[in-house]
Amino acid sequence: MAFEGLAARLQDTLTKIRGKGKVSEQDVKEMMREVRLALLEADVNFKVVKQFIASVREKALGQEVMKSLTPGQQVIKVVNEELTELMGGEQSKIAVASKSPTVVMMVGLQGAGKTTTTAKVANHLRKKHNRSPLLVAADVYRPAAINQLETLGKQLNMPVFSLGDQVSPVEIAKQAIAKAKEEHQDYVIIDTAGRLHVDEELMEELGQIKTEVNPDEILLVVDAMTGQDAVNVAESFNGQLDVTGAVLTKLDGDTRGGAAISIKAVTDTPIKFAGMGEKIDALEPFHPERMASRILGMGDVMSLIEKAQTNVDEEKARELEKKMRTMDFTFDDFLEQLDQVKSMGPLEDLFDMMPGMKKKGMKDLKVDDKQLVRVEAIVKSMTPKEKREPSVLNGSRRRRIAKGSGTTIQDVNRLLKQFEDMKKMMKQMTGMQAGKGKKRGKGLGGFKMPF
Structure with a gap:
């Protein structure tokens, strides 16, 4: 993290x-x-x-x-x-215009991930806020930028407005807004040109676009990996354009994190989103209180719950919980639960959100997501009867499973032991909770990592 x-x-x-x-x-x-x-x-x-x-x-x-x-x-x-x-006190949300469409200008230097972030913001608006965004290819100086945005648009099945690279960015932005009004789209997200460094020509063009389209939001995309330079870039852009928010990219990398802590204090520009990976949905609204809590090792329970709510099927979770209480939990159920956990993102990120995980002897834990692939291979090498009744797994069956999954007998034995331990633990936990009369909510059925 x-x-x-x-x-x-x-x-x-x-x-x-x-x-x-x-x-x-x-x-x-x-x-x-x-x-x-x-x-x-x-x-x-x-x-x-x-x-x-x-x-x-x-x-x-x-x-x-x-x-x-x-x-x-x-x-x-x-x-x-x-x-x-x-870091800003409380979450600062993306603007919503009183009359559609809401116009968002994406600005920043080349290499910060501006074009990808443009698509990520659009994806977030559609998935989390049920909005219909129009992506606008207004970077006419880097031909690859137009192609990149169009490719991302196809990937998201989202419209991209482009007039090629021979029309001025100001005209492209103007016509895009007219198009959005015609098509009743409620967000226009303009991917503007960047430079390798801040220069007068770039700022002048961005200023012209701003004057012409009067955006509701100007989001500055900055690379968190550049540390103090990210703050200097934010100061330059903010001085010229009155930026309304920042998006920090590569916050999942091996970064020292100083940019996230400094940007709001130095420029008074709130951080609105954080890029947490390369995938198109790896963008999170920035919550200062949650980030502070994670930095201080107190976990981030709210984000963990939100991830679970987005990725975990509530009905399936209830069924799994019932099976665990009755000890009727099979390896088929285990595989289903494994899929739900995997859909929530890298395990290390999930552990970072759990309060006290770093203190419980797990400070230097490096979770290998490939381990889950091995576990999956072991389970998938079992017959339906073996998945339902692991007690039938004698020595020769275990050897066959190890060979079929490309693992060792020790790996198979370890998984079987942990599976049984997990069933016992969950029986105790659900029994205790039932005794206390606590109503269990939607969750992961108490998944215990198989390593």
Whole structure:
């Protein structure tokens, strides 16, 4: 995940103070020194770090913290609140015009992923908000950009407006809006030209498009991997165009994360989306409070629930839960559940969202998604009877399954043991919950990872 180094440093620092029944000024001072170094190493803007440390120190040494029953935890609460505030406080949503279509201008440098992000934003609007967007190919200087957007449009089965590369971007944008009105499309998303660096000519053209179409939203696409440079780019674009929001791309990469923490504070431009991968649906609305919580190792339960709600079939989840309670859970059910978990994205990302996972001896866990493929191969090498009744799996059957799945007998034995352990654990858990009279909601039926 993004912020990995920063998250590890901050979590280590906060662990030292978490359990303290009494916190001295010296404790806070030492913690702040560590936090300051961690933020600077993560490429957070120096001025932003200075203000953040001053604010946390003042609140952490306040009367209500020092005199509380759990001052260590109160200090962490202060850090969490201030980090959230630094990244924007609360979620900033994409604009909606009072009269359709809503016009969104996508701007940014070449290489930041602007064209792909244009399609991702359109996909998000259609899937999550039931909107009908029109994509507009207005980057006439990079021929591949028009082809790329048209390819993405076909992939999404979404209309793309293009007049080729011999018409001015201003005219393309103007005609696109007229077309959207005719076709009753409610969003027009304009992919504008970029440059390798900010220059006068680019800004002048973008300014002309802005004047002509009066966009409801100007989204700046910045590459989170470029760290402090991303903040400088944001300052330049914002100074010329009054950007209304930022989209951080490559936030799933090995990035230090400083851009996400600095952009809002330096430019007063809210981060509206975060690109979390190359897939067309790998775009998430940016929630400052959830991101702060993930950085500090507190998990991100809300995002996990939302992923489950989007990808997990509620009726199937209830059926699985019932089978688990009655110990009627088979390897066929297991495969079905595995598919639902896989549809939620990389396992490491899911673990990042689970509170305390990094503390429970899983700090350095690197989840190999290929392991799931091996597990699937083992189960698919079983006969229908073996999937229903694993008790029939004697030595020769296990050898056959290992050979058929390209794994070892040890792999097969391990999976069978974990399958039985999971069934017992889920029987206990569902029994306990039923005893407490708790109503179980939609979920994953308590899937336990097979490794």
